Amino acid sequence: xxxxxxxxxxxTAPQATPFRMLHTMLRVLDLEKSLDFYVxxxxxxxxxxxxxxxxxxxxxxxxxxxxxxxxVIELTHNWGQKEPxxxxxxxxxxxxxxxxxxxxxxxxxxxGVKIPRPPGPMKHGGSVIAFVEDxxxxxxxxxEKK
Numbered sequence: 844x845x846x847x848x849x850x851x852x853x854x855t856a857p858q859a860t861p862f863r864m865l866h867t868m869l870r871v872l873d874l875e876k877s878l879d880f881y882v883x884x885x886x887x888x889x890x891x892x893x894x895x896x897x898x899x900x901x902x903x904x905x906x907x908x909x910x911x912x913x914x915v916i917e918l919t920h921n922w923g924q925k926e927p928x929x930x931x932x933x934x935x936x937x938x939x940x941x942x943x944x945x946x947x948x949x950x951x952x953x954x955g956v957k958i959p960r961p962p963g964p965m966k967h968g969g970s971v972i973a974f975v976e977d978x979x980x981x982x983x984x985x986x987e988k989k
Contacts, residue, residue: 863914864914865910865914865915866904866910866914866915866916866917867914867915867916867917867937868916868917868918868919869916869917869918869919869977869979869981870919870920870921870924870928870979871918871919871920871928871977871978871979872920872924872926872927872928872978872979873920873978874901874903874918874920876978877903877918877920877977877978877979878903878905878918879978880956880977880978881905881916881918881977882905884950884951884954884956885939885983886907887905887906887907887916888905888906888907889903889904889905890904890905890906890909890910890915891903891904892904899921899922899923900919900920900921900922901919901920901922902917902918902919902920903917903918903920904916904917904918905918916937927979927980928979930979930980930981934981934982935982936974936981936982936983936984937981937982937983937984938983938984938985938986939983939984939985939986940986940987940988941985941986941987941988942987942988942989943987944962944971944972944973944985944986944987945962947985948961948962948973948975948985951975956975956976957975957976958973958974958975958976959974959975959976959982960972960973960974961973962985962987970986970987971986971987972984972985972986972987973985
């Protein structure tokens with residue numbers, strides 16, 4: 844018997860499941876700029892990178908830990924793409940927990956990263972958050988986790 848989640852009553856999490864979040868894929872215009880953002884500015888590691896000459900694309904996987912343990916981001920670069928991708932109205936953001944949001948945003952801003960929502964408390968109390976943009980305009984929410 845399964846339970847349905849409602850606004851008043853969340854569904855009970857299953858005891859064990861064979862499912863696990865693996866990755867989120869983002870199409871990027873300039874792979875090197877995207878790798879610079881996620882690896883050098885956001886502190887992720889380049890976990891693997893593979894060119895597919897037959898399909899004319901490259902996949903690069905970045906993250907904070909090994910793919911066997913954590914969800915990661917797949918950056919897909921289609922070699923023939925000349926114009927930036929349209930993000931669309933369905934995409935929201937990636938969220939990353941960080942220990943010092945103010946210090947990180949200061950470093951990101953100094954490195955030229957756009958910060959459309961500087962760090963500060965959420966409107967209805969609670970967490971300190973900020974939003975930054977990667978080179979393709981994808982929003983990344985930073986949530987301070989001490």
